[in-house]
Amino acid sequence: MKKILIIIFLLSANSAFALCAGPMLDPITRVRWNCFLPISIGGIPIGTSGNPLADMADRSMGTQSPVCLCMDPLPRIGITLGYREPIRIIESVKDPFCFPTLGFGMSSSAWGSGVKGRNSKPAKDFTNTHMFIFLPFTMMEIFTDLICMQTDSKYTGVLGGLSIAYMSEFDITKRSDQAALLLTPEVVLFANPLAIMACQIPDSIASLAEYTIPPLYWCAGNHSVFPTSNNTMSMSNFTEASEVNASKLIFSMHRTLQLWGSFGAQGLCSYYPMPIWNKMQYRLQTAMPVPDNFCRRLGQPSIVWNRFLNPPGAPNNDNMVFILWRKRDCCAF
Template sequence: MRRFLTFLAIVGFILVMRPTPARAESATCHGSFVNPVTDVCWSCLFPLSVGGLKIWKSERPDTKNPDNPICACGSPVPRIGIAIGFWEPSRLVDVTNKPWCFPNLGGVKLDPGFDVGAGHVQGRSQVGGKTQNSSQWQSHLYIYPLLYWLEILTDFLCFEQSSFDIAYVTELDPLWQDSSLTSIINPEVALFTSPVAIAACAADCVQSTRKLPIDELFWCAGCNGEMYPLNGHVAAHVTQVQASRLVAERMLYKMHRQFLAWGTMGSKALCAKYIMPIMRKQQYRLQMTNPTSMTSGRYACAPIGAATIMPKTGKAYPVKGEDFGYLTWRKRNCCML
């Protein structure tokens, strides 16, 4: 609980430093703090498994867990433990059309004094002779180890033991602003521009909505669009919820590609996290926290690429709908020693 109080102190400092209306831009930033009691879908922790056995089931699909309940980690003398699997709230993601807007920090709008990241609004583009909506978004990533803060289980090494922090701000990243520069970290993008590669994403859409995304189709974000480029430009903007979820999913993939996020699922992760430059989409669920928290139902924390037809209803507003926040749930397979 002490760590959570420290987090509140940091938030209070940010509010004090909030720019005055005279300096703030005309576009208002909307958002609210994530209440760990009322704004978190606690049922998203489940299913909970020991080895291949689910001891706390859930209506939500789960990834494959190691079959053997016994594990061993360490050297030269390994320690014996129990292989467990659970879903951990680990990161917060902002997605907004307004640069320097932080929805998950209560709608704080900073004024850095320069225009980096500014001027990105929705527009229209020509694709295949037809006009379609496009949009440009900024995103921010927060380290948010909620289970460790609340000290739900003390001395439980499987929880990420860190403090709240703003880990990434795309307004300061030139690769996020320019798709040509983005190709530096995703040069393979040219391989997945063919009609066949794009059509394959339909299967990923179905599987993501029905159960879990297809990791082999790593260039697809299911029903939300394509993973590439790894920036905030959405060429096919259908709805605000769809576009913002796509950007949040790209943000997670970008963190993996830049070795700022690691693999935490499967037998390989029992003893330590591992490098995962091509993100396994099944490792994550996304729960909306802003503008409206989704805390119940099967689609409260849907897998990457799942259809937004059901959960989008009433989740975006005509005025406040351009500022979104998401809580990232990460699958953990861990050897509990």
């Protein structure tokens, strides 16, 4: 994947940048570091994110035990540690091969025009999605002296830093609803009004209280993640469609075991396979074009959080960047 990105960069050196103009992602000013809080040490919460409902939800899903025991391979006793960490950058862009995180992109004449979000007014809003591995705590060596933080390289194959992990331009399952059935054959069970209504009412209302309903795994708030292609039904604003496609990518990464479970008693000693995602594990924060002030639950209605985050005329308008925050519980030693 790194070789592919290098080729794209070299080819784009002589092409117009009008489609994807703007500064690179600044992790200092555009990442809301208050999303890291509250941290829990030995079951005692410390600090606040500024969102009381979100803090309460995090405390309810974390382990309450002050001590823990892991076999690694010998018995290891430690104290429980819980927090949220940024782990991925997700781009949802209307222009193919646009990388707002890196501050460059290719002209559509080189690769063929993509489906435009707002101008062409299609029946469906299509965006391409990219995922970057983003481990700033590892880059800054925060908590890396704790054994529980050293398992990232073991279970994700990542030593730290920033690297591109996924591009939908090369994934047929993101362009074709039929191809997406290969990953999610159960979609035929949820293509009915009752399943859709379950998303629009219970899961959407729960997200307003900073909760989700894990058994409704086909839902992302108001919307369904099925089909998992990036062909999202046309919505009132492009920002909301982009967030739905970001949620679909997270779902797909769990289905293919590229993202694992990391919270609760089961996650104290190691990550664990989670082919069916638990939405409570994650929060999203808009970083570009305009950064949001808070992290939010997946599927939260856009009327709550979409406060001029994608203004017309802004650099990289309609090319969205989200920071993915993960709930992490571990046995610190």
